[in-house]
Structures are given as structure tokens and as C-alpha cells.
Amino acid sequence: MKKVLAGLFLIASLSVLAINKGKSPMEHDIDYVWYHYELNSKYEKLFSKEKKEFKDKWEQNRNNKKNLITLLKKYTEKYPNDAYAYEALGTAYMLDNFKEAEANFLKAIKLGDDDTAKYSLALLYADKGEKDNDKEKTKLAEKYLKELENEGINSDYNLENLRDTKNGALIGNAQALFGLAAYYDNYGNYKMSEKYATEFLEFDKENLDNLMFLSNAYIAQKKYTESEKLFLPLAQKGMMQAQYLLALGYYHAGNLKEAEKWAKKTLEKSGTKQLDDIEVAKELLNRINSKLKVQNKK
Structure with a gap:
């Protein structure tokens, strides 16, 4: 989880919504990633079974x-x-x-x-x-x-x-994979971020930061089918972050009805969510509703 941000939705794809908060620039230094993200120390010693x-x-x-x-x-x-x-x-x-x-x-x-x-x-x-x-x-x-x-x-x-981190990722080290997914997400190299974030799923399918990296990559590359495939099962299980990211993917794909449905889901039981989460989810829902109104007038 990002150290500087507490909200679940606040860390998720805010640049895509043109909300000017949340993501602060990192230096071009892979070590700088670890200042912004906390990752369980167990991942240092975990390696891909496939590799x-x-x-x-x-x-x-x-x-x-x-x-x-x-x-x-x-x-x-x-x-x-x-x-x-x-x-x-x-x-x-x-x-x-x-x-x-x-x-x-x-x-x-x-x-x-x-x-x-x-x-x-x-x-x-x-x-x-x-x-x-x-x-x-x-x-x-x-x-x-x-x-x-x-x-x-x-x-x-x-x-x-x-390069040292890439060597670690090449042999399937979990911590290296996460670090590179974060690094490339920050600099907009979504192809590379997607690659490393996808490989990290072997170790943790519900890490909120990693899901954010994948959402950003799918939206930037218009991979909406991949977005639905990843987030729908998690959203159906009741995972709020996945519900929001699913709604965000549907919104960018132009599937406004599904986007509205899942955006509303994120606001159910709002008393359990942080204020920032609620505001970001509401902002997405407002954008969806605005587009639906224009669509219905046609």
C-alpha cells in the first residue's frame, strides 16, 4: 500500500479521471519506489514456481x-x-x-x-x-x-x-516484479508495467497497488476485455477496490450501464469507507451519469 495515501480509491487511476491529487512524481530511481510503497517483507524471498x-x-x-x-x-x-x-x-x-x-x-x-x-x-x-x-x-x-x-x-x-531489479524479475522474484510494475506505472510505460504487474499476480491476486497498476495499463492501452476478466470476479466477491476499477474500465470502454452499476456498488455501505474513497467514487458516478444523460438525449 502506498505510504502517503490511505484511501482505497484515492490511489486508483486518478490521473485517468483528471483528478489532480494522489500520485506524486517519483525520481528515476528504482530505490525511490520503496519510499512510496510498503510491501510485505516475505516477497523478498519469494520466487515464481514457473521459473x-x-x-x-x-x-x-x-x-x-x-x-x-x-x-x-x-x-x-x-x-x-x-x-x-x-x-x-x-x-x-x-x-x-x-x-x-x-x-x-x-x-x-x-x-x-x-x-x-x-x-x-x-x-x-x-x-x-x-x-x-x-x-x-x-x-x-x-x-x-x-x-x-x-x-x-x-x-x-x-x-x-x-538493471539489478530487472535481473531479479527475470528469475521471478516477487519484490522485483512489484517494484518494476510501480516504476513503469509512474512513468507511463504501461506495456512494461502490465508485464511485471501481471507476473506479480502469481504471488498476490488482490494487492491493491498492483491492481491499480493493471487498471492503469489496461485503460491506457484500451484493453477493456482484460480489465473485465481480471476485475469482475473480484468485484463479484465484494472487493470494493475491484468494483471501482471495474466501473472505471467500463466507463472508458463506453459501457455506461455496467459502469453505473458497479460505481453504485462501491458506494453501498458507505459508512465503512473513508471520505476520500467516497468522494472519488462519487466523482466517477457523476461522470458516468453526465454521459448517460447526453446519450439518452440522442
């Missing part, structure tokens, strides 16, 4: 480059859209196979890993430019570093910390 075999082999072979390359290639065959896996593969090639390193870094960036992979590619080009006196590669390195700086990422230390 146990990969995790064990990763730990056994992480210092054996040849074996690590083979392992990562098999991993990308199984998970072809895991952007960071290609960056890890590119890093393994970095010292002695420029073309393979470059190809994998570019693949990672294409799939959404546009921070640490971009940094790794800049380092690769800078090294190539210096060794071969290649001015074109030097300019490319400068270009990527400038892009990172313009995006607010200008610390090697922060990028290394982010």
Missing part, C-alpha cells in the same frame, strides 16, 4: 558466459516478448560479439526496454567508437545518452540499480 528451473540454472551458470548464452536463448524461445531477456543476452555478448550484442539490445528496446537497454547500447557504441575510431558509433552513443538525459535518467548508479 524455478530457469532460476536454478541462472544461479549455477551466471559466471559461465557460454552456458548463460545458451540458457538465455532457450528462455527467449519460451518468452519471446520478455524485453529484458534480450538485454541480458546482449550483455553476455558485449565483450566479444558486437553484432549479436547490438541486435539483442535493439530487440530489447523495440519490445519496450527503452531505458537500461538503451544505456547498454550507448556503452556498446561508445566502446566501439573508441576502439575503432568510429565517429558514427560515437555519435550514436551520444544520441542515446542524450535521450536518456532528456527523459530524466542521467545517473549511471540509478540505471545499474534498475
Whole structure:
């Protein structure tokens, strides 16, 4: 749960409702996430069951480059859209196979890993430019570093910390997955936030912050079917946060009747909710009703 915010609905998709409160900017530092979020310490030592075999082999072979390359290639065959896996593969090639390193870094960036992979590619080009006196590669390195700086990422230390967290997520660590879901949600990289938040569901299907990350990602990407699939069962169980997020998804999908139904559900037994929760739920219901009035006049 966010440390700075107490309300259930106050932390949920407020930027989508254009309500200027709730979400404060984080620095481009993965460690900064932990200042804003409290996560049960048990998640530090929890790892994905699905990735146990990969995790064990990763730990056994992480210092054996040849074996690590083979392992990562098999991993990308199984998970072809895991952007960071290609960056890890590119890093393994970095010292002695420029073309393979470059190809994998570019693949990672294409799939959404546009921070640490971009940094790794800049380092690769800078090294190539210096060794071969290649001015074109030097300019490319400068270009990527400038892009990172313009995006607010200008610390090697922060990028290394982010990469360490991605290594943890690659082998299925719960805490790392949550941290990356939060990090990318804050900066609007909803594709990456969705990936990590979805993987975190293996450990906790009802974590309120993680559900918020997924709601933001689904709405931003217009994945309304996925939103309904996740939140409807939880809403039917009586989970207030899920009812609100379900209503929010229906609202953006244009299904105003269902949005109204579930928004009203969030206000039932309002005495059990915090004032901020009630106000945010009412704001959503007002927006739904306004659209319904316009719709009914047509």
C-alpha cells in the first residue's frame, strides 16, 4: 500500500479521471519506489514456481558466459516478448560479439526496454567508437545518452540499480516484479508495467497497488476485455477496490450501464469507507451519469 495515501480509491487511476491529487512524481530511481510503497517483507524471498528451473540454472551458470548464452536463448524461445531477456543476452555478448550484442539490445528496446537497454547500447557504441575510431558509433552513443538525459535518467548508479531489479524479475522474484510494475506505472510505460504487474499476480491476486497498476495499463492501452476478466470476479466477491476499477474500465470502454452499476456498488455501505474513497467514487458516478444523460438525449 502506498505510504502517503490511505484511501482505497484515492490511489486508483486518478490521473485517468483528471483528478489532480494522489500520485506524486517519483525520481528515476528504482530505490525511490520503496519510499512510496510498503510491501510485505516475505516477497523478498519469494520466487515464481514457473521459473524455478530457469532460476536454478541462472544461479549455477551466471559466471559461465557460454552456458548463460545458451540458457538465455532457450528462455527467449519460451518468452519471446520478455524485453529484458534480450538485454541480458546482449550483455553476455558485449565483450566479444558486437553484432549479436547490438541486435539483442535493439530487440530489447523495440519490445519496450527503452531505458537500461538503451544505456547498454550507448556503452556498446561508445566502446566501439573508441576502439575503432568510429565517429558514427560515437555519435550514436551520444544520441542515446542524450535521450536518456532528456527523459530524466542521467545517473549511471540509478540505471545499474534498475538493471539489478530487472535481473531479479527475470528469475521471478516477487519484490522485483512489484517494484518494476510501480516504476513503469509512474512513468507511463504501461506495456512494461502490465508485464511485471501481471507476473506479480502469481504471488498476490488482490494487492491493491498492483491492481491499480493493471487498471492503469489496461485503460491506457484500451484493453477493456482484460480489465473485465481480471476485475469482475473480484468485484463479484465484494472487493470494493475491484468494483471501482471495474466501473472505471467500463466507463472508458463506453459501457455506461455496467459502469453505473458497479460505481453504485462501491458506494453501498458507505459508512465503512473513508471520505476520500467516497468522494472519488462519487466523482466517477457523476461522470458516468453526465454521459448517460447526453446519450439518452440522442
